[in-house]
Amino acid sequence: DTAVSQTPKYLVTQMGNDKSIKCEQNLGHDTMYWYKQDSKKFLKIMFSYNNKELIINETVPNRFSPKSPDKAHLNLHINSLELGDSAVYFCASSQGPGQGYEQYFGPGTRLTVT
Amino acid sequence: AQSVTQPDIHITVSEGASLELRCNYSYGATPYLFWYVQSPGQGLQLLLKYFSGDTLVQGIKGFEAEFKRSQSSFNLRKPSVHWSDAAEYFCAVAPRGTASKLTFGTGTRLQVTL
Numbered sequence: 001d002t003a004v005s006q007t008p009k010y011l012v013t014q015m016g017n018d019k020s021i022k023c024e025q026n027l028g029h030d031t032m033y034w035y036k037q038d039s040k041k042f043l044k045i046m047f048s049y050n051n052k053e054l055i056i057n058e059t060v061p062n063r064f065s066p067k068s069p070d071k072a073h074l075n076l077h078i079n080s081l082e083l084g085d086s087a088v089y090f091c092a093s094s095q096g097p098g099q100g101y102e103q104y105f106g107p108g109t110r111l112t113v114t
Numbered sequence: 115a116q117s118v119t120q121p122d123i124h125i126t127v128s129e130g131a132s133l134e135l136r137c138n139y140s141y142g143a144t145p146y147l148f149w150y151v152q153s154p155g156q157g158l159q160l161l162l163k164y165f166s167g168d169t170l171v172q173g174i175k176g177f178e179a180e181f182k183r184s185q186s187s188f189n190l191r192k193p194s195v196h197w198s199d200a201a202e203y204f205c206a207v208a209p210r211g212t213a214s215k216l217t218f219g220t221g222t223r224l225q226v227t228l
Contacts, residue, residue, distance in 0.1 A: 040220070042220055044218070045215060102148070102160050103160070
């Protein structure tokens with residue numbers, strides 16, 4: 001009965017490859033997010049979707065493309081992986097984008113690019 | 115530009131001792147304020163949040179935080195620390211009116227000695 005789940009938990013790949021990370025929430029939330037946590041533990045928002053519509057798109061390389069097939073899922077596809085993409089990627093969800101809605105985080109996906 | 119500062123990168127306390135983790139923010143108007151905890155290898159869990167009202171906020175696991183507008187601070191406290199509280203603690207802010215765009219501080223790593 002995990003609230004926000006991510007797959008895979010670990011991902012090791014070589015530079016230049018394309019990979020995807022999947023996120024699913026069973027909380028009935030309308031809004032989902034992707035965050036990147038770098039090696040110094042700094043967390044930064046990348047994207048946010050509300051009802052499958054992109055509402056936040058921070059300064060992220062075009063190689064990163066989020067896709068939301070439905071409200072419960074938000075996937076992150078990364079093309080042409082680079083060494084600097086190595087990080088922990090967290091998915092989160094909230095009831096809505098407005099006030100009063102806290103974000104619930106998934107366990108993270110540790111991506112290592114070699 | 116909005117920013118969140120956690121001045122202490124690493125704090126060590128003895129089990130049973132009191133704890134205070136500092137958080138200062140720079141914002142045009144009082145934002146929404148949050149404290150999250152990240153245990154090793156885990157996602158983030160919300161400890162408490164401040165939107166309005168009483169400036170002393172109670173959270174889970176015996177934590178509390180006090181919002182001080184004059185000091186632009188939102189410090190986290192616990193009267194008696196347990197060994198299981200060892201983790202990374204993040205202060206975060208979001209613009210008033212939306213809790214979507216969280217900006218995180220750099221985190222404070224808490225170590226608890228027995």
